[in-house]
Amino acid sequence: MSGETNLLGDYVRARRELVTPEQAGIPVTGVRRVPGLRREEVAMLAGISADYYMRLEQGRDRNPSVQVLESLARVLRLDDDATAYLLRLGTDRPRRRTRRPRREAIPPGIAKLVATLPLPAYVEGRYFDVLAANALATALSPRLVAGGNRLRDVFLDPAEQALYPDWEDAGGGMVAGFRESVGTDTDDPRVIELVGELSLASPRFSRLWARHDVVACEGAPKRIHHPQVGALRLNRERLGVGGAEGQTLVVYHPDPGTDSAEKLALLASMTALDVAR
Incomplete structure (x- = not known):
């Protein structure tokens, strides 16, 4: 394969290993040697030949039709985000890649907005x-x-983990969101560097990355245990930055009139005093 990556094959293999025969409606008899579904079971359920599916998984056929990909998505129980990712893997054609800059610059107006927002951003x-x-x-x-x-x-700093009581659950979403963010650019030098570092230092990250989960990062409530003001429940909003591909403005805000709103206001007052000194 001339050193080419096999993103499509790696993805469908990882996902079939996560689907149990029971989920697929396949009777189980005897001892199974592989986790999840066998190749021939995926092929049968998707309505394609076992040989063709094996060639897809091994990277010997890289031109599946949209119909085949959608059938595989159904068999592998992929949600909308994961299905969209599978379609990108199967329809994107190899292209010459250029090194991306290691540092991204944010629009000046967004930098000013972040600095003046009265909420954590x-x-x-x-x-x-x-x-x-x-x-x-x-x-x-x-x-x-x-x-x-x-x-x-989140994966390497115990102090950061202590702030978020649900960090282990949130970590799975972060890894899936990162894979969605970088898309098919997994041979981007920065991605290789970051994934390699985290895989060596964090067994949990390594396991999550190997699952090939994909999900778009969205806003969600977050629990935070702050050492100064105590427990907070804040809404985290994620807003795409126009004119800056891949950049997201993240803002935390409490529900009005709640205990968390009072605590965040207290933290804001303490922060303003520190800045003024």
Whole structure:
């Protein structure tokens, strides 16, 4: 294969290993030597030949039809995000890749907006780097500073993990969101560097990355245990930055009139005093 990556084959193999025969409606008899579904079972359920499916998985056929891909998505129980990712893998054609800059620049107007927002806010790049953060975001989480990386923070820093009671559950979503963010550019030098570092340092990241889960990162409630103001429940919103591909403005805000709103206001007052000194 001339050293080419086999993204499509790797993906469908990883996903078939996560589907149980029971989920697929296949009776189980005797001892099975493989996790999940066998190749021939996937082929049968998708309505394609076992030989053709094997060639797809091994990377010897890289031109499946959309109909075949959609059939595989159904058999592999993929949701909408994962199906879209599978279609990209199967329809994107090899292209000459160029090195992406290691540093992403945010639009000046967005930098000013982040600095003046009265809520914790930061800008995240396509590699989950923190490109800018306001003082209240840093007060909420000391790792939210320009130059940090959210994957490194969450998977490698015990202090950051202590802030988020649900960090282990959230970690799966982060890894799936990162795979969705980089798409088919898994041979991007920065992606290789980051995934390699995290895989060596964090067995949990390594296991999650091997699952090939894909999901678009969306806003969601977050629980935070802050050492100064205590337990917080904040809504995290993620807004795409226009004119800056792959960049996201992340803002935390409480529900009005809640205990969390009072605690965040207290943290904002403490932060303002620190900045004024």
